[in-house]
Structure formats: structure tokens, C-alpha cells
Amino acid sequence: MSLPRAKLVKNFPGCPVEATLSYLDGKWKGVILFHLMEGTLRYNELRRKLPAVTQRMLTKQLRELEEAGLLSRTVFPVVPPRVEYAMTPLGMTLKPVIRALAAWGDDYVFCSPEGRELRMASDGLCAPVAALQT
Numbered sequence: 705m706s707l708p709r710a711k712l713v714k715n716f717p718g719c720p721v722e723a724t725l726s727y728l729d730g731k732w733k734g735v736i737l738f739h740l741m742e743g744t745l746r747y748n749e750l751r752r753k754l755p756a757v758t759q760r761m762l763t764k765q766l767r768e769l770e771e772a773g774l775l776s777r778t779v780f781p782v783v784p785p786r787v788e789y790a791m792t793p794l795g796m797t798l799k800p801v802i803r804a805l806a807a808w809g810d811d812y813v814f815c816s817p818e819g820r821e822l823r824m825a826s827d828g829l830c831a832p833v834a835a836l837q838t
Contacts, residue, residue, distance in 0.1 A: 727772050728798075732757050732765045737795065738802050740775060744790040774798065 728734050732754060739745060739753050751762060766789060769775045774795035780786040791798075814823050 724801075727774065730765050730768065732761060733769055734802060734805060736762075736765060736769060736789075737774065737791065737798060738806060740789060740791045740795070741799055741802060744788050747787050747789070750789065769795075 728737075735754060736750065739750060745753075747762075747766075750766075751757075751759070754762065757765075766775070766777070770777050773792055776790050776792050778788045778790070780788070812822055812824070814821055
């Protein structure tokens with residue numbers, strides 16, 4: 705079984721953009737970090753903010769972010785157990801990157817009942833997202 709890209713960062717041959725993206729590789733990591741920019745969240749609070757993610761995938765993505773040092777996991781020894789997640793100082797350095805992604809999405813990604821589409825704000829050009837993914 706091959707290692708996921710996120711595990712290859714020590715020997716990553718690509719450019720700095722490729723190496724940086726290897727830490728955010730995964731559908732939910734950027735979204736998790738976006739929500740944690742607001743502050744510390746418990747596991748179930750994250751689940752509510754990400755209704756489309758499975759419990760298994762959320763746990764996997766959280767573990768990988770913790771391994772990378774981008775977030776911290778605090779377990780409180782109470783019954784029932786309480787687990788909180790927060791961005792580490794290293795994770796906080798990604799705030800401008802996450803904010804830039806959010807701003808770009810606000811400007812160019814439009815959601816409608818028919819689906820998502822990308823639009824150029826200046827000339828009104830638009831294309832379905834699926835058509836741009838080829």
C-alpha cells in the first residue's frame with residue numbers, strides 16, 4: 705500500500721506550493737482549520753459544522769492535522785470524556801492562507817439549486833465546476 709501524499713512531506717520533491725498543499729491534502733482539512741480559526745471546538749461541534757463528513761473521515765483528518773502539528777487535541781479526564789481541538793501556533797500561521805481561500809470562494813464560487821459554478825465577477829462568464837475539473 706502506498707503512503708498518502710501527506711506522509712511524504714519529509715522527502716517531497718516538488719515546489720513549495722506542492723509541499724505546503726501536502727499538509728492540507730484531504731477534502732476536509734482546510735475546512736476543519738477554517739472552523740478552528742474561530743477558536744477551540746469540541747469534536748461534536750466540528751461534526752455539526754461539517755454534516756457531510758463521516759465520523760471515520762473526520763477522525764482521520766483530525767489525527768493527520770495533529771500529527772503535522774497544525775492542531776492540538778486536549779482530552780479532559782471527565783465522564784463522559786471531553787475532547788477539544790484548537791489550532792497550534794504553527795496552525796495559526798495558515799490563517800492568511802485559509803482566509804484567502806475563503807475570500808476567493810466568496811468572490812468566484814456561486815451555489816445554486818442546480819449546483820456550484822465558477823464565475824468571473826468582472827465579465828459575468830461562468831462555467832459549471834464539474835466542467836472545470838477535467
